[in-house]
């Protein structure tokens with residue numbers, strides 16, 4: 489598609505792991521021009537280079553030169569100033585949920601739309617939680633949210649947790665067969681906790697069978713993504729029944745999920761593979777800059793998808809799947825993987841912002 493205008497953009501939480509990813513993804517974006525970087529009062533008034541210092545997490549990609557000398561704003565104190573300088577902001581900050589909810593609403597009320605990575609508003613019923621290839625129709629609730637907030641252009645749109653973005657996309661086009669039950673075990677990278685091996689040496693040669701709050705998110709968020717819009721709210725889907733176990737593994741980037749699924753009408757293996765191959769969402773139809781050309785990628789090799797060879801497929805925005813086979817308890821089982829800080833965090837949020845821009849929500 490031809491996007492003729494560009495948008496002035498802010499990154500709130502720019503110094504963090506996800507914020508740094510935003511900086512890399514947005515530095516040369518065709519539609520978005522980064523004008524403002526914001527973080528806590530600890531970083532405010534420093535240049536981006538000085539505020540991040542040795543926390544820069546990407547050894548193979550330096551901080552974009554054009555952002556390095558921007559002076560960091562205080563995300564809590566400078567809301568009006570920031571809102572006046574941008575058309576919308578990305579937000580990825582580590583704060584208590586209540587404070588975060590209030591912060592994001594304060595930006596929306598200052599007429600600055602927020603595209604958020606944070607979990608605080610994921611279950612606010614008039615805040616859409618979007619995986620752009622799956623549920624773009626949920627953007628419709630933004631009108632009701634603006635009415636509640638009393639805003640003309642300010643609103644909040646969020647992306648889902650990174651853990652569900654490896655397996656929910658693979659299940660989504662199979663819903664026509666009536667998915668009854670899902671069991672998913674996730675094997676999650678350390679960058680999902682905002683960490684590197686240098687900052688979390690205990691993770692070398694280790695596995696931690698606990699990620700606080702992750703199993704609840706992994707079981708509940710798919711039901712909102714698969715929910716329906718009713719009277720300006722998203723009503724969660726009643727099915728399928730989902731159970732998960734989420735484990736932290738010694739991997740830098742890339743969340744893998746081992747998935748088991750039971751259907752009302754069991755499709756054939758060939759049918760499933762064909763559906764995955766042909767599935768296209770609105771980002772593919774609109775040819776959004778960060779949309780992968782092929783969203784769901786099935787690998788026939790029995791030892792795929794692997795983290796190292798597959799996580800950067802289509803710039804880290806593709807979902808990779810393998811090992812689809814019959815199961816003894818469920819109908820089928822398979823393995824899938826996605827890049828947690830690209831597809832699962834900053835990349836997914838950038839793609840969501842592109843969808844919002846293409847549909848005129850920032851105008």
Ligand SMILES: NC(=O)c1ccc[n+]([C@@H]2O[C@H](COP(=O)([O-])OP(=O)(O)OC[C@H]3O[C@@H](n4cnc5c(N)ncnc54)[C@H](OP(=O)(O)O)[C@@H]3O)[C@@H](O)[C@H]2O)c1
Pocket residue numbers: 500501502503504505506507526527528529530531532563564580581582583605606607649650679680681682683828829832833
């Ligand atoms: N990492 C992932 O893969 C991932 C995936 C999905 C969602 N998320 C979510 O994204 C958010 C950020 O995660 P992260 O991994 O990037 O965390 P992080 O590396 O710890 O970075 C946290 C960011 O929040 C800022 N911050 C902290 N307190 C603040 C305050 N009071 N006011 C304004 N800014 C404040 C920090 O600024 P200073 O540098 O000034 O302290 C920093 O920019 C979290 O909500 C997380 O749950 C992360």
